[in-house]
Amino acid sequence: MKILMVCLGNICRSPLAEGILKSKLPESFTVDSAGTIDMHEGKAPDxxxxxxxxxxxxxxxQQKSRHFTAEDFENYDLIYCMDRNNVEDVLSLAKTPEDRKKVHLILENxxxxxxxxxxLPEFDRVYHLLDQACERIAADLKKQVKEPSRK
Known part of the structure; x- marks a missing residue:
C-alpha cells in the first residue's frame, strides 16, 4: 500500500505527516509527501x-520537497491532504472517479x-494534530491488511 501526504509547499505539514505515519507502519507500506506548489522543489523540510x-x-x-502531479494518482493508493485548498488543488488534476476516491482530508472535519x-509552538501543535490523524490512519490500514475485504 502506498500513501501520499500533501500540503501546499511540502516543507512543513506533509513532511511531518510522512515521518509520523512511517513511524507507525511496517516497512511494507510506502509513505511519501508532495506539495501542490513547486516553490520549494528539491529543498529539505523547514x-x-x-x-x-x-x-x-x-x-x-533527508526528505526533499516535490510537486504533486497527475501521475501521483497512478502511483499511490491513498492521498491525504492537510486542508481543503489542498484537496481542491489535488482533485483538479484527477482524471477518473477512481482518482477522486483516493483523496481525503487528513483530519475528518x-x-x-x-x-x-x-x-515553533505552532509546529508542535501541528505535530500533535498529525500524530492523532496518523494513529487513526495506521490503525485502519493495519486492519485492512490483516482483514482483506471479502467479495
Missing amino acids: HRSIKTARNYNIDIS QEVPDPYWSE
Missing part, C-alpha cells in the same frame, strides 16, 4: 518541522493549519 520531528525521535531531515508563518 528547519522548524525538522526540529519538531526530532523532539519525537522522528528524522525527516478539521484542517491542519499551515505553521509556516508561525513560531
Whole structure:
C-alpha cells in the first residue's frame, strides 16, 4: 500500500505527516509527501518541522520537497491532504472517479493549519494534530491488511 501526504509547499505539514505515519507502519507500506506548489522543489523540510520531528525521535531531515502531479494518482493508493485548498488543488488534476476516491482530508472535519508563518509552538501543535490523524490512519490500514475485504 502506498500513501501520499500533501500540503501546499511540502516543507512543513506533509513532511511531518510522512515521518509520523512511517513511524507507525511496517516497512511494507510506502509513505511519501508532495506539495501542490513547486516553490520549494528539491529543498529539505523547514528547519522548524525538522526540529519538531526530532523532539519525537522522528528524522525527516533527508526528505526533499516535490510537486504533486497527475501521475501521483497512478502511483499511490491513498492521498491525504492537510486542508481543503489542498484537496481542491489535488482533485483538479484527477482524471477518473477512481482518482477522486483516493483523496481525503487528513483530519475528518478539521484542517491542519499551515505553521509556516508561525513560531515553533505552532509546529508542535501541528505535530500533535498529525500524530492523532496518523494513529487513526495506521490503525485502519493495519486492519485492512490483516482483514482483506471479502467479495
